[in-house]
Amino acid sequence: xxxxxxxxxxxxxxxxxxxxxxxxxxxxxxxxxxxxxxxxxxxxxxxxxxxxxxxxxxxxxxxxxxxxxxxxxxxxxxxxxxxxxxxxxxxxxxxxxxxxxxxxxxxxxxxxxxxxxxxxxxxxxxxxxxxxxxxxxxxxxxxxxxxxxxxxxxxxxxxxxxxxxxxxxxxxxxxxxxxxxxxxxxxxxxxxxxxxxxxxxxxxxxxxxxxxxxxxxxxxxxxxxxxxxxxxxxxxxxxxxxxxxxxxxxxxxxxxxxxxxxxxxxxxxxxxxxxxxxxxxxxxxxxxxxxxxxxxxxxxxxxxxxxxxxxxxxxxxxxxxxxxxxxxxxxxxxxxxxxxxxxxxxxxxxxxxxxxxxxxxxxxxxxxxxxxxxxxxxxxxxxxxxxxxx
Amino acid sequence: xxxxxxxxxxxxxxxxxxxxxxxxxxxxxxxxxxxxxxxxxxxxxxxxxxxxxxxxxxxxxxxxxxxxxxxxxxxxxxxxxxxxxxxxxxxxxxxxxxxxxxxxxxxxxxxxxxxxxxxxxxxxxxxxxxxxxxxxxxxxxxxxxxxxxxxxxxxxxxxxxxxxxxxxxxxxxxxxxxxxxxxxxxxxxxxxxxxxxxxxxxxxxxxxxxxxxxxxxxxxxxxxxxxxxxxxxxxxxxxxxxxxxxxxxxxxxxxxxxxxxxxxxxxxxxxxxxxxxxxxxxxxxxxxxxxxxxxxxxxxxxxxxxxxxxxxxxxxxxxxxxxxxxxxxxxxxxxxxxxxxxxxxxxxxxxxxxxxxxxxxxxxxxxxxxxxxxxxxxxxxxxxxxxxxxxxxxxxxxxxxxxxxxxxxxxxxxxxxxxxxxxxxxxxxxxxxxxxxxxxxxxxxxxxxxxxxxxxxxxxxxxxxxxxxxxxxxxxxxxxxxxxxxxxxxxxxxxxxxxxxxxxxxxxxxxxxxxxxxxx
Numbered sequence: 001x002x003x004x005x006x007x008x009x010x011x012x013x014x015x016x017x018x019x020x021x022x023x024x025x026x027x028x029x030x031x032x033x034x035x036x037x038x039x040x041x042x043x044x045x046x047x048x049x050x051x052x053x054x055x056x057x058x059x060x061x062x063x064x065x066x067x068x069x070x071x072x073x074x075x076x077x078x079x080x081x082x083x084x085x086x087x088x089x090x091x092x093x094x095x096x097x098x099x100x101x102x103x104x105x106x107x108x109x110x111x112x113x114x115x116x117x118x119x120x121x122x123x124x125x126x127x128x129x130x131x132x133x134x135x136x137x138x139x140x141x142x143x144x145x146x147x148x149x150x151x152x153x154x155x156x157x158x159x160x161x162x163x164x165x166x167x168x169x170x171x172x173x174x175x176x177x178x179x180x181x182x183x184x185x186x187x188x189x190x191x192x193x194x195x196x197x198x199x200x201x202x203x204x205x206x207x208x209x210x211x212x213x214x215x216x217x218x219x220x221x222x223x224x225x226x227x228x229x230x231x232x233x234x235x236x237x238x239x240x241x242x243x244x245x246x247x248x249x250x251x252x253x254x255x256x257x258x259x260x261x262x263x264x265x266x267x268x269x270x271x272x273x274x275x276x277x278x279x280x281x282x283x284x285x286x287x288x289x290x291x292x293x294x295x296x297x298x299x300x301x302x303x304x305x306x307x308x309x310x311x312x313x314x315x316x317x318x319x320x321x322x323x324x325x326x327x328x329x330x331x332x333x334x335x336x337x338x339x340x341x342x343x344x345x346x347x348x349x350x351x352x353x354x355x356x357x358x359x360x361x362x363x364x365x366x367x368x369x370x371x372x373x374x375x376x377x378x379x380x381x382x383x384x385x386x387x388x389x390x
Numbered sequence: 391x392x393x394x395x396x397x398x399x400x401x402x403x404x405x406x407x408x409x410x411x412x413x414x415x416x417x418x419x420x421x422x423x424x425x426x427x428x429x430x431x432x433x434x435x436x437x438x439x440x441x442x443x444x445x446x447x448x449x450x451x452x453x454x455x456x457x458x459x460x461x462x463x464x465x466x467x468x469x470x471x472x473x474x475x476x477x478x479x480x481x482x483x484x485x486x487x488x489x490x491x492x493x494x495x496x497x498x499x500x501x502x503x504x505x506x507x508x509x510x511x512x513x514x515x516x517x518x519x520x521x522x523x524x525x526x527x528x529x530x531x532x533x534x535x536x537x538x539x540x541x542x543x544x545x546x547x548x549x550x551x552x553x554x555x556x557x558x559x560x561x562x563x564x565x566x567x568x569x570x571x572x573x574x575x576x577x578x579x580x581x582x583x584x585x586x587x588x589x590x591x592x593x594x595x596x597x598x599x600x601x602x603x604x605x606x607x608x609x610x611x612x613x614x615x616x617x618x619x620x621x622x623x624x625x626x627x628x629x630x631x632x633x634x635x636x637x638x639x640x641x642x643x644x645x646x647x648x649x650x651x652x653x654x655x656x657x658x659x660x661x662x663x664x665x666x667x668x669x670x671x672x673x674x675x676x677x678x679x680x681x682x683x684x685x686x687x688x689x690x691x692x693x694x695x696x697x698x699x700x701x702x703x704x705x706x707x708x709x710x711x712x713x714x715x716x717x718x719x720x721x722x723x724x725x726x727x728x729x730x731x732x733x734x735x736x737x738x739x740x741x742x743x744x745x746x747x748x749x750x751x752x753x754x755x756x757x758x759x760x761x762x763x764x765x766x767x768x769x770x771x772x773x774x775x776x777x778x779x780x781x782x783x784x785x786x787x788x789x790x791x792x793x794x795x796x797x798x799x800x801x802x803x804x805x806x807x808x809x810x811x812x813x814x815x816x817x818x819x820x821x822x823x824x825x826x827x828x829x830x831x832x833x834x835x836x837x838x839x840x841x842x843x844x845x846x847x848x849x850x851x852x853x854x855x856x857x858x859x860x861x862x863x864x865x866x867x868x869x870x871x872x873x874x875x876x877x878x879x880x881x882x883x884x885x886x887x888x889x890x891x892x893x894x895x896x897x898x899x900x901x902x903x904x905x906x907x908x909x910x
Contacts, residue, residue, distance in 0.1 A: 057510060060502035063461065068494030070468055075491035078483025078559075085469060086476025086863035093473060093873055096466050097880070103462035104884055107454055113894040115887035153558035156477065156860065157737035159730065159771060162393055166477050166864040167558070175869060344484045345554070345561040355492050362499045369503045369523075372515045387447065388454070388509040 002353040010349040011339045012321070014076035017356055019316030021069040022140070023309040026192060028062040029136075030203050030301070031055050033196030035102075035129030038122065041204065041216050049110070049390070050383055052125075054207050055200075056106040056390040057373070061366070063099060075352055079151065079342035080327055083168040087149050088139065088176025095135050102128035106390045130193065137192030139176075141185035143319040144239050144261065148172040148331035171331045184242075187235040194228035195308065198286060202301035205289055209379040218293060225286045232279075240265065245328035247338050254325050254336045264322045271321070275314040281307025394859045397867040402474045403858060405874045407844070409466050411837055412881045416460035416888075418836050421535055421582050422589020422620075423453050424528035428521075429616055435521050445609050446524075447512075448900040449593065452892060454509060459888045463881060474870065478851055478861035485551050485562045486541055493537035500530030535582050543574025546843075547642040548852050553762055555739045555755060560855075573638045577843075580631035583624045584836055587799055590621030591825075591832040594806055596896055598825035601816055606899055611810055618807035625800040632796070633695070639846075640696035640704065643853060645778070646846035648707045650785045651692060654679050656706035656714065662691035665790065668783050679707075680782050707782075711775060722767065722775035729768025732761035766855045778849060785846040788838040795835040802828055 002010065034055045042048035074081040085092050101124035108114045109121035148171040158165045172178045179185045201221045208214065244260020247253070257263070265272045285304025288296035320326035325336035343349065383389060427449050434442035468490055472479050479486075507515060507523035515523070544550075550567030551560045562568060594617045597610035639647045647653075652668065653660060666685035690700035697704075705719055713721030720728075735758035742750035770778060806825060809815040815822070847853065851861040 057506055060461075060505065063465070064494065064498045064502045067465060067468060067498055068491070070472075071487070071491035071494040074468075074472065074479065074483060075487030078479055078487050081472040081483060081487070082476040082479035085472025086474070086479070086865070089473055089863070089865055089869060092469060093876075096469055096473075097876070099465055100462045100880065103465070104458045104887070107458035108887055108891055111455070111891045111895070112898070113890045115890045116883065154737060154740055156481070156558055157733050157740075158393060159733060159769065160393065164393055164395060164862075164864055165769065165860045166862070167480050168476055169864050175865065344487065345557075347565075348484050348488055348562045351562070351565045352488055352491060355488075355495060358495055362495060366499065366503050369507050372519065373507055373510050375514065385513070386510065387512055388451075 002350045005350070005353070007346045007349075008340060010346060010353060011076075011343045013353060013356075014072075014343065014349055015320045015326075015339045016313075016317070017359075018069070018073050018076060019313050019320070020309075021065060021072055022316055023312035025062065025065045025069050025136075026195070026312045027199065027305045027308045028058070028065055029133050029192065029196040030199035030305075031059045031062045032129040032132045032200075033193075033198070034200035034203065035125040036193075036197060037200055037204075037220065038125065040220060041201075041213055043212075043216075046380060047210070047213055048122075050208070050210070050213075050378065050380065051204070052106065052109065053383060053386075053390050054204070054378060059102065059106060063103065066099065076344055076349060077337070077339070077342045078344060079168075080337055083149055083151060083337065083342075084139075084147075084327065086168055087170030088142075088147065088172070088179065089170075090174060091135055091139050091176035091179060095132060095139070098128040098131035098135075102132075110390055129196075133192040133196045134189040135180075136189075138180050138185045138189035140192075141182075141188035141235070142179050143316075143326050143328075144242070144244070145179075145182055145184050146245065146328035146330040146336075147176075147179065149329050149335060150332045151329075151335040151337075184235070184238055187231050187238065191228060191231040191235055194224050194231060195282075197224040198228050199301065199304055199308065202285060202289070202304050205297040206299075206301045207374070207378055209377040214297075218290070221286065222290060225290075229283075245325040245333070245336055247323045247325055247336075247340075249323050252338070252341065254328070254333045254338070256333070260324065261318050264318050264324060267322055268317070271314045271317045274310050275318075278307045278310030278312075278314060282311060283307075395867060396859075398865060398870060399858050399862050401867055401870040401874055402862050402865075405474060405870055405877065406467075406470055408874065409463065409470060409877055409881070410844075411840065412877075412885070413460065413463040413467055414837060414840060415833060415885065416456050416463060417535070418585035418588040418832075419456050419592055420453070420460050420531050421585030422587070422624075423449060423456070423592065424524075424531050425586065426589055426593055426616060426620060427453060428525045428528045429620070430613075431521050431524050433616075435517050441608055441612070444900055445612055448609065449613070450508065451895055451901075452596075455888060455892050455895060457505070459884055462884060466877070474863050474865070475851070475861050476863035478856060480559055481856055481861070482545075482548075482551075482560050482852055484559055485544065485548075485568060488562070488565075488568075489537040489541040489544075493534050497530050497534035497537060500526055501534065502530075504530065532582055535585070536578050539578040539581055540569055540571070540574040543571055543577040544568055545850075545852050546577070546847060547571055547573040547638070548855060553758075553765075555736055555758060556743070558736070558740070560852075573642060576631055576634040576638055580628065580635050581839075583627040583631060584839060586624035587621055587628055587796075588832040588836055590617040590624065590803065591799060591828050593617035594621070594802070595826045595829035598822040599896065600899070602819065602822050602826070607816070609900060611813075611815065614806055614810045614815065618803045618810065621799070621803040622807060625796070625803060628796060629800075632793075636695050637698070643847055644705050645707070645710050646780065646785070646842075647696065648705060648710060649780045649782045650789045650842060650846055651704075652680050652682070652782055652786045653692070653704060653706040654708055656704055656709040656717070658693065658701055658703045659690045660692035660696075660702075660704040661687035661689045662695060664688055666786070668786065680786075707779060711779065720764075722770070722778055725764040725767040726770045726773075726775065728761045728764040729766060730771040731768070732758050732765045733768040735761065762855075764854065766850065766852070766857045766860070769857055769860050780846050780848040785842050788841040788845075792835045792838040792842065795831050795838075799828065799832065799835075 038048050038051050042051045105121040105124040151168050155167050156165050201217050204217050240262040243256050243258050246255055246257035246260055282304045285300045289300045320339050325338045327337035329335040430446040504523040504526040508527055511520050549571050550564035552563050554561045593613050597613045600606040600610040663685045667683040669681045669683050693702040693704055694700045709719050711722050713719050735754045739751050739754035849857040
């Protein structure tokens with residue numbers, strides 16, 4: 001079946017899969033958002049334990065999605081893996097650190113004799129909650145703003161001279177951290193951070209039965225939704241007005257084009273519709289519980305979650321489709337990565353496409369398992385009856 | 391080569407070794423304990439005896455503590471291929487990326503989805519649904535081991551690929567040859583079964599501690615029976631697959647094999663040094679030759695082990711370094727010249743293509759392909775070829791200690807099983823202490839296995855094709871030093887936390903009363 005696909009359609013198919021995984025990852029970062037709200041929403045020890053247990057049943061999905069996103073990106077676009085991870089070293093290392101400390105914190109936080117103490121593990125969760133969305137957002141923004149690197153395949157034949165035989169060389173000053181100095185990048189980082197917090201609040205509304213906490217959740221939703229919307233709109237408008245990195249489809253030559261992303265949006269109406277629909281759903285998911293809390297509080301997470309997935313998905317398509325370099329180099333334009341010049345071979349993409357057919361099954365069993373253990377809202381009483389708590 | 395930053399290469403290797411070894415402190419227990427728990431819960435569902443439920447839940451608690459830190463130490467490994475070995479990621483990413491992606495899609499989601507049901511589903515789903523979930527966790531974690539070990543085995547014996555000079559990388563041409571690579575399959579089976587042995591020792595050791603403290607008799611004895619049967623069966627499997635590993639090594643990585651055996655001069659009817667001590671001052675001697683201070687040999691055994699033929703010729707370190715025309719072995723010098731020709735031809739090909747000179751490109755490609763098998767040696771042109779010899783004492787001793795411990799584990803399982811079945815285990819305090827103190831030995835044996843496998847193949851990231859010096863990311867050595875120490879401090883801190891939480895949870899014991907579990 002996939003053998004009949006052309007090379008470029010396989011590359012596009014895989015860009016869509018990577019984009020979808022990235023989009024699901026951003027949605028699932030509600031776990032990270034929630035970790036930054038534990039002390040804001042939970043005023044007593046019991047309340048905080050409740051929140052941590054709610055998030056603790058979901059953190060592994062976010063974590064696993066990140067790992068799968070990384071693996072899928074590696075398998076389908078290995079030149080990105082090699083250039084970005086090896087180059088923007090410090091950004092990725094800090095993100096990974098934030099996830100390492102998260103992975104033990106839920107399980108160890110409330111255990112007797114846990115060496116570092118409860119507060120340390122809660123701090124780990126806070127660090128992960130801030131660093132992961134902020135830096136992942138900042139790193140993804142460089143898809144639109146560019147980084148400084150060069151790629152030269154001939155380097156692997158270097159046996160003498162003063163250069164190592166390494167293909168990708170990073171020219172940025174701080175091995176990736178320089179991206180955070182660009183306000184355009186930082187805007188997306190802040191957008192993702194506040195989006196994660198908004199989604200967390202909507203998740204809490206969906207899962208918690210506790211009147212006092214709900215009041216705080218409602219209040220916080222407004223406080224976090226405003227900066228989120230401001231940051232998001234600033235980022236999108238700035239991006240649509242910026243120059244972008246166009247690829248000549250016949251020669252592969254990369255050049256700067258004014259209003260490239262705006263052009264992409266206009267030239268790909270389906271993506272434009274997805275983006276508008278996504279944004280509308282996110283806003284609807286936020287506004288409905290703010291206005292009609294009693295009726296609409298539980299569904300917000302689903303609306304805003306689906307909206308997030310559509311929005312992020314369409315942003316990835318804006319960055320990579322319509323003859324655009326998705327990982328541009330401002331140091332050497334011709335080193336920029338496109339979905340055509342950075343992908344795996346046609347054979348590998350074909351083989352991997354068969355594996356991608358498993359995804360619907362994975363989604364199906366995740367759905368069944370979630371339903372089975374999350375069938376009703378949680379309150380203090382239920383938590384006390386659990387045999388395994390964090 | 392004046393262009394190589396050796397400090398960068400060494401620190402990058404150190405960081406990978408550090409993170410991989412930490413990760414491997416937790417994974418084997420996950421692999422084995424997940425199955426042991428699944429057996430126990432199956433016994434509970436089959437017999438309806440709530441004591442089995444209590445036992446299952448107790449081991450599940452310990453499983454959770456270990457699992458969390460296994461996840462924490464695992465994420466870094468996947469991304470380190472990109473962050474620290476970026477050239478490698480391009481050079482073989484077309485082949486190596488696929489197993490990592492499949493691991494995520496096929497295994498990690500299975501594991502993480504059903505682990506939630508396993509821990510939080512006791513009162514929410516049916517007995518059968520819960521049991522299936524527990525089994526799926528075991529299958530998921532073992533499937534993830536399959537894919538990552540396929541990837542590792544492939545690095546030791548690259549198959550199913552072809553170098554594409556236009557993209558300057560290796561590309562997959564046969565997925566099934568990658569998956570069913572003999573080294574990968576054997577490595578997978580040997581590694582997971584060693585995990586089963588470790589987990590069995592863990593369960594037996596902890597149970598022995600309870601008996602020594604005169605506590606939890608039912609739980610301890612029942613657990614011991616399950617674990618010793620599982621351990622005994624899987625030990626046999628470890629021996630079988632270990633034997634296969636040695637044969638693969640002799641065939642595909644003769645230098646690793648010679649180093650592991652400290653065989654300096656190749657010979658027919660080669661004896662196996664069962665026990666040996668190397669002379670310490672051998673650094674001075676030519677070509678890293680290490681003499682034995684003393685050794686006990688089994689005649690012909692090495693030839694038999696390597697090629698199933700007592701008369702077979704086994705090449706030694708000297709033959710591999712200096713060549714042996716009689717046995718058709720090229721010297722390192724010759725191989726590095728061929729490798730250099732391949733690298734030059736690749737450069738010529740790419741330049742010719744760019745200039746539109748198709749005939750030169752064709753000639754260069756032919757030269758390149760004729761010499762590609764030695765590509766990686768080219769990076770050592772003009773260097774001391776002895777850099778291509780791995781650390782001999784390290785591999786030699788690691789292998790022997792690992793095998794010796796394996797024998798001890800097998801004997802222990804047998805003794806424990808017999809004594810438990812005869813209901814005499816409570817009184818054999820010496821055996822119980824031995825079982826308890828075997829726990830750390832199992833961890834040492836597991837790490838030593840990786841030391842043999844990975845240090846023994848130095849300097850190859852991809853056997854014969856890509857050495858570490860050409861695989862590394864272009865970073866400042868100080869950056870990697872900083873992250874090395876960051877990981878060192880963080881992982882050590884987490885390890886201390888894990889051990890303290892684990893031992894405390896064992897001291898507390900099963901939290902659920904027998905009465906409670908009947909009620910549930």
